[in-house]
Amino acid sequence: MTIESFLQNLSNGISLGALYALISIGYTMVYGILRLINFAHGDLVMLGAYFAFYGVAMFVLPWWLAFPLAILFTTLIGIVIEKAAYKPLREFPRINLFAAAVAVAFLLENLAIVIFGGRPKAFARPAFLDQLLKIGNISFVSYTPVIIITTIVLCTVLILIISRTKAGIAMRALSKDIETTGLMGVDTNRIIMFAFMLGSALAAAGGILWAIKFPQINPLMGVMPGLKAFIAAVLGGIGNVWGAMIGGLLLGVVEIMLVAFFPQLAGYRDAFAYTILIVLLLFRPNGIMGEVQAEKV
Amino acid sequence: MLKIENLHVYYGGIHALQSISLQVPEGKIISLLGANGAGKSTTLRTIMGIVKPSEGRIEFLGESLVGLKSFQVVMKGIALAPEGRRVFTNLTVTENLALGAYIRSEKAQIREDIEEIYSLFPRLKEREKQSAGTLSGGEQQMLALGRALMSKPKLLMIDEPSLGLAPVLSQGVLSKLKELNQTRGQTILLIEQNARAALSIADYAYILETGIVKLEGPAAELASDDAVRRTYLGIH
Ligand SMILES: Nc1ncnc2c1ncn2[C@@H]1O[C@H](COP(=O)(O)OP(=O)(O)OP(=O)(O)O)[C@@H](O)[C@H]1O
Ligand SMILES: [Mg+2]
Numbered sequence: 001m002t003i004e005s006f007l008q009n010l011s012n013g014i015s016l017g018a019l020y021a022l023i024s025i026g027y028t029m030v031y032g033i034l035r036l037i038n039f040a041h042g043d044l045v046m047l048g049a050y051f052a053f054y055g056v057a058m059f060v061l062p063w064w065l066a067f068p069l070a071i072l073f074t075t076l077i078g079i080v081i082e083k084a085a086y087k088p089l090r091e092f093p094r095i096n097l098f099a100a101a102v103a104v105a106f107l108l109e110n111l112a113i114v115i116f117g118g119r120p121k122a123f124a125r126p127a128f129l130d131q132l133l134k135i136g137n138i139s140f141v142s143y144t145p146v147i148i149i150t151t152i153v154l155c156t157v158l159i160l161i162i163s164r165t166k167a168g169i170a171m172r173a174l175s176k177d178i179e180t181t182g183l184m185g186v187d188t189n190r191i192i193m194f195a196f197m198l199g200s201a202l203a204a205a206g207g208i209l210w211a212i213k214f215p216q217i218n219p220l221m222g223v224m225p226g227l228k229a230f231i232a233a234v235l236g237g238i239g240n241v242w243g244a245m246i247g248g249l250l251l252g253v254v255e256i257m258l259v260a261f262f263p264q265l266a267g268y269r270d271a272f273a274y275t276i277l278i279v280l281l282l283f284r285p286n287g288i289m290g291e292v293q294a295e296k297v
Numbered sequence: 298m299l300k301i302e303n304l305h306v307y308y309g310g311i312h313a314l315q316s317i318s319l320q321v322p323e324g325k326i327i328s329l330l331g332a333n334g335a336g337k338s339t340t341l342r343t344i345m346g347i348v349k350p351s352e353g354r355i356e357f358l359g360e361s362l363v364g365l366k367s368f369q370v371v372m373k374g375i376a377l378a379p380e381g382r383r384v385f386t387n388l389t390v391t392e393n394l395a396l397g398a399y400i401r402s403e404k405a406q407i408r409e410d411i412e413e414i415y416s417l418f419p420r421l422k423e424r425e426k427q428s429a430g431t432l433s434g435g436e437q438q439m440l441a442l443g444r445a446l447m448s449k450p451k452l453l454m455i456d457e458p459s460l461g462l463a464p465v466l467s468q469g470v471l472s473k474l475k476e477l478n479q480t481r482g483q484t485i486l487l488i489e490q491n492a493r494a495a496l497s498i499a500d501y502a503y504i505l506e507t508g509i510v511k512l513e514g515p516a517a518e519l520a521s522d523d524a525v526r527r528t529y530l531g532i533h
Pocket of ligand 1: 308311313331332333334335336337338339340380
């Protein structure tokens with residue numbers, strides 16, 4: 001492989017990985033706090049893409065208005081899901097929450113088919129994201145660096161929120177011990193809602209960027225990225241935000257590079273990528289950033 | 298300051314509190330004694346809104362606490378250092394203390410108070426950036442106590458501060474509590490297994506037995522009461 005095509009594939013893998021990372025953060029935050037795998041999370045990716053699509057195509061908004069609005073609406077839906085479907089079940093056995101999450105996923109997908117229509121729609125990239133760029137012999141479309149930079153900015157903001165703000169400290173405390181966090185004067189329901197908000201917003205941003213990279217959207221488009229982001233979250237160490245970012249990035253790069261080095265495996269791309277991941281998990285069962293669970297009682 | 302009347306609590310079919318009444322006057326140290334399973338922790342957890350009473354009243358400064366969530370009780374001015382320390386092992390020592398001040402907003406003042414906790418417990422200062430999970434049991438107990446103080450509670454409730462501590466350390470924690478009470482007028486409701494030590498610093502004590510108040514009185518009187526000495530202090 002030439003160095004040019006290597007770099008080209010690498011940038012492709014990194015931008016795909018960035019999208020997985022954005023999506024997997026929501027999984028990992030919700031899991032960290034509620035021990036819930038929010039299966040509906042992938043569908044927020046789809047909603048983000050559709051809202052952005054309608055903002056531009058139907059309401060003729062400029063992209064810089066349509067995209068933030070799409071994120072806002074998706075976030076609101078994330079909050080509604082938490083309040084309506086998960087919060088009332090929190091005191092019950094975990095399995096009920098899982099069932100609710102699967103139900104919400106089907107509900108969103110079917111509503112999307114009915115409301116948005118089942119046929120794929122062409123997502124029009126803003127012009128500035130559609131330029132063919134060349135550095136030396138490496139050519140790429142302008143959305144690639146934009147996806148990567150946007151992801152870095154969003155992740156940095158998130159890390160700052162989690163590590164520096166009061167709400168962030170409360171969120172980390174909550175993931176250890178909800179009852180005692182309440183004893184600190186924290187309104188735990190609000191912090192849980194805040195975590196859903198952040199996760200949903202990132203999923204929506206991921207969805208819009210996904211539609212920019214793969215500009216065909218359909219009501220089930222969130223399913224695969226959702227599953228892969230979930231795997232990325234597990235790979236990174238579920239519950240750990242850094243882990244989700246690293247896991248997502250790794251997954252994207254492995255997927256793309258595998259095909260780049262072994263083109264004959266293209267058809268088995270996912271099978272091979274995930275075999276590698278299973279092996280990795282055998283060696284690090286708690287994930288890359290997963291802590292070893294040893295605690296004083 | 299705090300007034301509990303006819304409090305009943307059930308855990309499913311278990312009648313854990315069977316008409317508990319007690320009072321905590323301002324500026325005093327009140328101790329809650331009794332055997333394992335008597336209902337001491339349940340009483341404090343009910344005050345904090347973690348457990349819902351089926352019947353009875355809890356009044357703090359003239360306002361009812363029944364039906365409030367934990368964070369609302371904290372905002373009324375009560376803090377609990379829970380049984381078993383429960384420090385956040387994934388946060389640093391300083392973050393644990395900062396979280397204790399969650400309901401407060403004056404940043405500079407909070408920073409000063411954290412330093413004050415550190416001067417109270419210099420061991421914590423040396424470990425301020427370490428995660429609380431790396432602390433020893435005794436250090437975690439100091440942290441739990443410091444964390445509870447960070448909300449500037451009018452009423453500080455502590456559930457077995459000396460649990461798992463060496464006798465020297467537990468004596469140290471109790472004398473810190475007495476000091477807080479005498480220098481700042483801190484009102485304290487204390488659960489303590491070591492009845493003798495508790496009675497030595499308390500003003501008044503309640504002895505619980507399977508969900509009822511079996512005995513109450515000024516600490517000094519209880520400490521010299523023959524029946525109490527035999528049953529709870531192990532003196533024959
Ligand atoms: N979460 C719970 N579910 C069911 N029963 C409980 C629960 N917590 C406490 N109990 C029961 O309620 C009774 C009172 O318990 P509590 O923890 O208040 O006792 P305690 O006086 O604090 O005892 P200890 O000195 O051992 O801490 C016990 O019989 C206990 O088994
Ligand atoms: Mg107890």
